[in-house]
Amino acid sequence: MNDHDELTRLLSPVPQASLDPGRLQLLKERVMTDLATPPRRRTPLVLAAAALAVAAATAAVLLNTGPAYAVTDNPDGTITVKIYQAEDPKGLQAELRARGFNAIVDFIPEGKRCSPQPRSTTWVEGVRLAAPQSGEEESGGAGFRLDPSKVGPGQTAVLEFMVRGSFMSMEAGISDRVSAGPVAECTLVG
Secondary structure (H helix, E strand, C coil): CCHHHHHHHHHCCCCCCCCCCHHHHHHHHHHHHHHCCCHHHCCCHHHHHHHHHHHHHHHHHHHCCCCCCEEEECCCEEEEECCCCCHHHHHHHHHHHHHCCCCEEEEECCCCCCCCCCCCCCCCCCCEEEEECCCHHCCCEEEECCCCHHHHCCCEEEEEEEEEEECCCCCCEEEEEECCCCCCCCEECC
């Protein structure tokens, strides 16, 4: 493996949430431009700068101490939820409930599922709580817009976030349903 391939491998898994997307792209372009320079023009300073950039990006990944999720209230009454790390579903659940959104939140890792199924016998048909983010919101990471107004009195939103990958490359999908009655606790099986 040559230097170009190694730096590409090291830089590619940097999470979009850890660096501003424009800064990440600029960093990648700068390192790739430096590597594309013919060997006789490479200087120890350029190689040292590339090594420092890789070290900084790697440290940002390894020392990721940011939040597992973010919740934002929107002017239209919806709530945007972004998942950065597949942990603390009960914290997210508590934050949604503090906003008056009666929700049960579970994170379902790749290869797992909730048991028992069905979790409720009183699903409200045709209700969709989740919608895609706006293009502007997407630039800050993957997430969903949730509409609490679609959950009536005595009803419960059941949000199952299916997560794949790690904090270095997280993908999330959502199953969003509303129950008019009791909802069984999710026991992960796989």
